[in-house]
Amino acid sequence: MGSGDGRIPIMAVQKYNAARAVGIDINPDRISEAQTNLKTAGVGDRVRFLNEDLFEAKISDATVVTLYLLPSLNLKLLRNYWPN
Numbered sequence: 001m002g003s004g005d006g007r008i009p010i011m012a013v014q015k016y017n018a019a020r021a022v023g024i025d026i027n028p029d030r031i032s033e034a035q036t037n038l039k040t041a042g043v044g045d046r047v048r049f050l051n052e053d054l055f056e057a058k059i060s061d062a063t064v065v066t067l068y069l070l071p072s073l074n075l076k077l078l079r080n081y082w083p084n
Contacts (some may be wrong), residue, residue, distance in 0.1 A: 001025075001054040002068040006034030006047070012064075013043045023049040024057050055080060 003009055003023025012018040025031055031051045038044050050057065054077075059065060067074060 001057070001059075001065065002073070003034060003049060004030050004068060006037045006049060008066050008068065009034075009047050009049070010038060010041045010043060012066075013046045014041060018064075019046065021047045022062075023047070024052050024054055024059075025049070026051070026053050 001024050003025045006023050009021035009023040012021040023031075023034055025034070028051050031049050034049045038047055038049070041047075054069075054073075067077070069077075
């Protein structure tokens with residue numbers, strides 16, 4: 001979430017042998033940059049990038065979630081998903 005240029009999902013597959021990785025970012029320019037980096041990385045069959053709002057993304061199948069967000073967004077996530 002907040003995958004930016006895609007380096008974290010790509011590295012999860014390349015270095016840590018994750019079966020698959022999904023990067024989510026609301027900024028279409030970052031998704032485009034991530035797609036370009038994915039082509040160079042050569043792991044396109046195991047990584048995908050979604051241009052979505054992280055507050056509406058379906059992540060229930062995830063076993064690991066990495067956040068690269070502003071502190072204010074981290075706090076908003078805490079309040080939305082773990083209100084107590």
